[in-house]
Amino acid sequence: MxxxxxxxxxxxxxxxxxxxxxxxxxxxxxxxxxxxxxxxxxxxxxxxxxxxxxxxxxxxxxxxxxxxxxxxxxxxxxxxxxxxxxxxxxxxxxxxxxxxxxxxxxxxxxxxxxxxxxxxxxxxxxxxxxxxxxxxxxxxxxxxxxxxxxxxxxxxxxxxxxxxxxxxxxxxxxxxxxxxxxxxxxxxxxxxxxxxxxxxxxxxxxxxxxxxxxxxxxxxxxxxxxxxxxxxxxxGIELKFSDDLSSDAVLMGYMVQKLMAGGMDQVTAQATAQAAMQDKQGLSFGMGDxxxxxxxxxxxxxxxxxxxxxxxxxNVQAARAKVSLTEQRLLGLN
Structure with missing residues (x-):
């Protein structure tokens, strides 16, 4: 189908x-x-x-x-x-x-x-x-x-x-x-x-x-x-937890872009984002495939x-080939 x-x-x-x-x-x-x-x-x-x-x-x-x-x-x-x-x-x-x-x-x-x-x-x-x-x-x-x-x-x-x-x-x-x-x-x-x-x-x-x-x-x-x-x-994005969000280039770039879209110049946007995230912990983004x-x-x-x-x-059901391999390993369960 x-x-x-x-x-x-x-x-x-x-x-x-x-x-x-x-x-x-x-x-x-x-x-x-x-x-x-x-x-x-x-x-x-x-x-x-x-x-x-x-x-x-x-x-x-x-x-x-x-x-x-x-x-x-x-x-x-x-x-x-x-x-x-x-x-x-x-x-x-x-x-x-x-x-x-x-x-x-x-x-x-x-x-x-x-x-x-x-x-x-x-x-x-x-x-x-x-x-x-x-x-x-x-x-x-x-x-x-x-x-x-x-x-x-x-x-x-x-x-x-x-x-x-x-x-x-x-x-x-x-x-x-x-x-x-x-x-x-x-x-x-x-x-x-x-x-x-x-x-x-x-x-x-x-x-x-x-x-x-x-x-x-x-x-x-x-x-x-x-x-x-x-x-x-x-x-190209993966999730991670950071103990200093200001060190995350992807997150900071996104924040700067958003601030500039709101009318802020680049220098001010970068300083604002840096101040907001310096030494802050939280979920951030890394690079990966x-x-x-x-x-x-x-x-x-x-x-x-x-x-x-x-x-x-x-449907989160795995493909049948993966199911079969996994089920074979679980046959001992009663």
Whole structure:
């Protein structure tokens, strides 16, 4: 089934020109883990609407990167409906004066479920045809997908039987509108290709199956679409715990970039980041490929300049060959 879907995508994407309008307008719930007030999600919403789709945005009120499948249990959660006329909603408390035991963050999983269970039912009277999570401000690749709020929202939608697509872009889309618009156009093209290649009477995607799309740094000169495997390579990034965050070149570079995107000059941004992280402990980033040099792993392909599309599902079952080898070693258990 995966191979058949990849053939359909390949036929539509790898050799076709950009599709400017969908075959059929769809009801789409759009979410992400960077909050509803980001350039990426706003530009993608506009692009989908322009293409003829009906879009509900339901995202966390605050940034929730790295939250994976996190949820807030046994607490009521605030929902901001002040932009309901634009079909935009955000989930989660924003008043930090609220006591810790009462404060309820709106995670990506919670936000997309609000979109599916409440907003879509109120506006359309039914579940959405598709969930799109992203575009994230930064790629989600390889093993790092396990930590991603972008993927967490995608997986919970798949568990409800709703086709879902995770989209993650380079960090530059946080402040480069031109790159963000190119990413949005690519997503619209993928959606149109899926719809135009849908078997008669068939689903948009096979049951419990989604896509993980990642776009490269320079969307103006990308190498085209590449159908990839998730693999292990996270694009050259690995997690580590540091006792001095200011010594982490990757983390500091990211912080400086964010500060400069907010209008700070480079010298001030570097000094500010250094002061904030000097002698502080915490989770940081290192360089590594998890030993995965396969050119078809999405982490390697996106670094090479491709728009990668990996087929995903919520099944963490190991491949049968690995299962057999492991089971043979456990036969002595009773």
């Amino acid at each position: 995966k191979l058949a879907m990849e053939k359909l995508l390949a036929a539509g994407l790898l050799s076709a020109s950009v599709i400017s309008a969908p075959v059929m307008a769809m009801n789409i719930v759009l979410t992400n883990d960077d909050s509803w007030d980001t350039q990426n999600i706003q530009i993608l919403k506009a692009a989908l609407v322009t293409a003829g789709h009906h879009v509900i945005m339901s995202a966390p009120c605050t940034g929730q990167s790295g939250k994976g499948g996190a949820m807030t249990f046994l607490k009521p959660v605030s929902v901001d409906e002040t932009k309901a006329a634009q079909q935009e909603f955000c989930v989660g408390d924003t008043d930090t004066r609220v006591a810790f035991e009462d404060y309820a963050e709106g995670t990506p999983v919670m936000a997309v479920l609000y979109g599916i269970d409440v907003a879509a039912q109120t506006i359309w009277g039914k579940a959405p045809d598709l969930v799109i999570s992203g575009p994230n401000e930064g790629n989600n690749l390889g093993f790092m997908n396990n930590n991603s709020g972008t993927l967490g929202a995608t997986m919970i939608a798949l568990s409800r039987g709703i086709p879902a697509i995770a989209v993650s872009a380079h960090e530059n889309t946080a402040h480069d509108a031109a790159q963000s618009e190119l990413v949005a156009n690519a997503v619209v093209e993928v959606v149109a290709t899926l719809e135009s290649s849908r078997p008669a009477g068939g689903p948009l995607l096979p049951a419990y199956t989604g896509l993980n799309i990642n776009t490269p740094e320079d969307m103006s000169n990308h190498l085209g679409y590449k159908l990839t495997d998730v693999g292990w390579n996270s694009g 998890a030993g995965d040099a396969n050119a078809n792993s999405e982490g390697n392909a996106v670094k090479a300049g491709y728009i990668t599309i990996s087929t995903i599902d919520g």
